[in-house]
Amino acid sequence: MGTNTLIVIANDGLNEIARDPQFGANLAAAINTFAGSLHGPEDRNVAVPAGSHANPANVIACYHADTGVVALAGGNIGRVIASRHGAWRHQTEDEKLLLLSVAARNLGYRLVPATE
Numbered sequence: 640m641g642t643n644t645l646i647v648i649a650n651d652g653l654n655e656i657a658r659d660p661q662f663g664a665n666l667a668a669a670i671n672t673f674a675g676s677l678h679g680p681e682d683r684n685v686a687v688p689a690g691s692h693a694n695p696a697n698v699i700a701c702y703h704a705d706t707g708v709v710a711l712a713g714g715n716i717g718r719v720i721a722s723r724h725g726a727w728r729h730q731t732e733d734e735k736l737l738l739l740s741v742a743a744r745n746l747g748y749r750l751v752p753a754t755e
Contacts, residue, residue, distance in 0.1 A: 644670050645700045645708065647684075649715045652695020659689040666696065673701035684716045707734065709742045721745050 646666075648656075656662050669685040686694035699717035702708055709721040721742035740750045 641704050642701050643704050644673070644698060645702075645710055645717060645719070646687075647697045647699055647712050647715060647717045649692075649695045649697075652689060652692040655690035655692040656695050662687070662689045665689065666698075669696075669698040670701060673698060707738050709738050 659665075665687050669687045672685045684697040684699050687696035687698060689695045694715065697716050699710060699712075700708060700719045700722075702722060703724065706722050706724045708719055710717050710719045712718075721738055721744075723738055723741050736750070743750045
């Protein structure tokens, strides 16, 4: 199946991205930075420059396509807080809950089912 890449785009840099003929090469280079470590580290971003904008895009992770990932984005960057190999079927409610449970556990918490 290959790998997938998570990228945060700062919309205020879209004009620079659109005009920069090197953006594709810059993006590929940033993605290749993660190539040797498909499962982390999960606490770094690789900036992708475009024109005069230093970081209109940030690569936040690369994972095998069979891996489900929970990420947070804000401040023009992102962080992966959970991943689980074999969780590519995250369309199901059970798999979504499992991924969220992994995220909660990574943060030192445990999900408890809500009572109605």
